Amino acid sequence: MEKTDVSLQEMYKSILEGYLHTGSEHALYEAQQFSRQLIKENMTPEEMVNLHVVVARELIPDLPSEVLEANDFLLEVMVGYGLAYREHQSLRDRQQQLESELAVAAQMQQELLPKRIPKSPVLDIGIKTVAADVVSGDYYHFIEDGNDHIGIAVADIIGKGVPAALSMSMIKYAIDSLPEQRLQPSALLENLNRVVEQNISSNMFITMIYGSYDLKEHKFQYSGAGHEPGFYYNHSSRQFVDLNTKGLVLGVMKKAVFKEYEQKLSPGDLIILLSDGVTECRAESGFIERSELTEIIRKYEHLSAQEIVENVYSELEQFQNFQLQDDFTLMILRREV
Amino acid sequence: MSQTCVEVRSEWSIVAARQAGRTIAKEVGFGSVDQARITTAISELARNIYLYAKVGEICIEKVVEANKVGVKVSASDNGPGIKDLRRVMEDGYTTSGGLGAGLPGVKRLMDEFLIDSKEGEGTKIHAVKWLR
Ligand SMILES: Nc1ncnc2c1ncn2[C@@H]1O[C@H](COP(=O)(O)OP(=O)(O)OP(=O)(O)O)[C@@H](O)[C@H]1O
Ligand SMILES: [Mg+2]
Numbered sequence: 001m002e003k004t005d006v007s008l009q010e011m012y013k014s015i016l017e018g019y020l021h022t023g024s025e026h027a028l029y030e031a032q033q034f035s036r037q038l039i040k041e042n043m044t045p046e047e048m049v050n051l052h053v054v055v056a057r058e059l060i061p062d063l064p065s066e067v068l069e070a071n072d073f074l075l076e077v078m079v080g081y082g083l084a085y086r087e088h089q090s091l092r093d094r095q096q097q098l099e100s101e102l103a104v105a106a107q108m109q110q111e112l113l114p115k116r117i118p119k120s121p122v123l124d125i126g127i128k129t130v131a132a133d134v135v136s137g138d139y140y141h142f143i144e145d146g147n148d149h150i151g152i153a154v155a156d157i158i159g160k161g162v163p164a165a166l167s168m169s170m171i172k173y174a175i176d177s178l179p180e181q182r183l184q185p186s187a188l189l190e191n192l193n194r195v196v197e198q199n200i201s202s203n204m205f206i207t208m209i210y211g212s213y214d215l216k217e218h219k220f221q222y223s224g225a226g227h228e229p230g231f232y233y234n235h236s237s238r239q240f241v242d243l244n245t246k247g248l249v250l251g252v253m254k255k256a257v258f259k260e261y262e263q264k265l266s267p268g269d270l271i272i273l274l275s276d277g278v279t280e281c282r283a284e285s286g287f288i289e290r291s292e293l294t295e296i297i298r299k300y301e302h303l304s305a306q307e308i309v310e311n312v313y314s315e316l317e318q319f320q321n322f323q324l325q326d327d328f329t330l331m332i333l334r335r336e337v
Numbered sequence: 338m339s340q341t342c343v344e345v346r347s348e349w350s351i352v353a354a355r356q357a358g359r360t361i362a363k364e365v366g367f368g369s370v371d372q373a374r375i376t377t378a379i380s381e382l383a384r385n386i387y388l389y390a391k392v393g394e395i396c397i398e399k400v401v402e403a404n405k406v407g408v409k410v411s412a413s414d415n416g417p418g419i420k421d422l423r424r425v426m427e428d429g430y431t432t433s434g435g436l437g438a439g440l441p442g443v444k445r446l447m448d449e450f451l452i453d454s455k456e457g458e459g460t461k462i463h464a465v466k467w468l469r
Binding site: 047078082087090094 | 368370373377429436438441442
């Protein structure tokens with residue numbers, strides 16, 4: 001398709017003519033501007049070479065025939081570049097399409113998360129979750145059974161991107177479809193383990209902590225499946241203690257048994273649940289220490305649970321230069337009265 | 338309509354097929370850019386025959402329709418055929434990977450592209466470039 005785009009040809013002619021007369025930097029600047037326009041109009045390299053040849057022939061009437069033949073030779077070489085260029089364009093279009101599909105997936109994933117945080121006069125809950133990439137491998141969930149218990153899950157799907165996002169919806173619906181009496185933490189994890197083991201490819205794993213907070217007795221019963229240990233914070237002694245969340249990762253064994261633990265809370269005490277993206281955040285100086293994390297939490301202890309998690313996040317974000325390495329999820333529960 | 342056919346069985350015959358294509362493209366009235374495109378397409382098709390089917394044929398002819406003229410390139414062989422056509426026609430699949438060449442390149446260089454390939458039977462490709 002010999003582009004006989006007259007206007008482009010005239011433009012190029014006048015720019016090149018100007019350059020031949022003046023040899024000025026200004027003409028070269030015009031050439032640069034012109035090339036931007038060429039790219040915008042999808043002119044291929046071989047078309048551009050041809051345009052140059054045609055215009056040069058008009059401007060310099062007595063070009064030696066060797067030069068003309070050499071130009072044809074160049075044209076032949078440029079066809080290959082033209083193909084690579086057009087393939088690049090089509091791959092770029094496809095990438096844009098994939099990116100917008102991914103954005104839709106991320107949007108759908110957002111909708112899997114709880115719409116609101118359970119409100120209670122005796123328990124203050126704060127949650128911050130940020131995906132390192134477009135879609136996240138972290139998940140959290142609340143179950144309000146209307147029986148003075150709030151069920152709380154924090155899960156981390158090992159592996160990133162779309163596969164992680166897909167298995168997240170499975171986790172959500174698996175939890176949602178469990179019968180009431182199964183909401184004991186150990187039984188819940190045993191159930192989920194079965195679902196995950198049966199439905200997820202063997203190279204994907206899910207770690208999780210599930211706990212049930214008793215709003216009357218103020219105790220937190222929980223079980224862990226290979227999850228990053230959370231903390232119990234004792235307000236009066238100002239001490240942090242690790243929660244026992246070791247357990248077996250979900251999906252590894254058909255029949256896994258999960259131990260259940262119990263932590264009593266006094267007013268002002270905290271339960272801190274997190275994904276490994278919180279502790280594995282790294283800067284040039286290395287990983288953050290768990291003790292550094294607890295130090296930051298203690299610093300904001302006087303704030304609301306939501307304000308604490310927001311502040312911890314922004315400090316850690318700064319710490320790693322605003323480049324999140326892994327999905328970040330931090331949840332804080334505080335017994336109010 | 339007369340057509341020129343070149344038997345492909347060596348690297349040298351690829352050049353002969355190119356030459357035949359260029360002659361007809363010139364006759365039909367294609368400018369130098371399209372001549373280069375048509376011969377590049379012929380090269381790719383002939384090289385595939387040479388590499389994968391060992392023997393085959395490239396035919397080039399002038400085509401005339403209601404109000405347009407063009408060049409038609411046909412490549413045929415009785416080689417192993419192409420198993421997964423859809424994959425092969427995807428950008429970035431060729432062994433040369435990401436250079437834009439190969440069959441998707443031929444499709445881009447020409448205006449019409451038809452491929453018919455059966456595993457174990459062979460491959461037939463028709464491609465037309467219209468003069469505008
Ligand atoms: N005539 C043919 N007979 C059998 N297989 C073929 C034929 N033409 C192509 N193929 C198969 O299709 C694949 C893709 O061909 P294509 O020309 O697009 O890329 P390529 O030859 O692998 O790499 P290049 O970019 O260097 O051409 C080849 O690798 C080959 O397996
Ligand atoms: Mg090839």
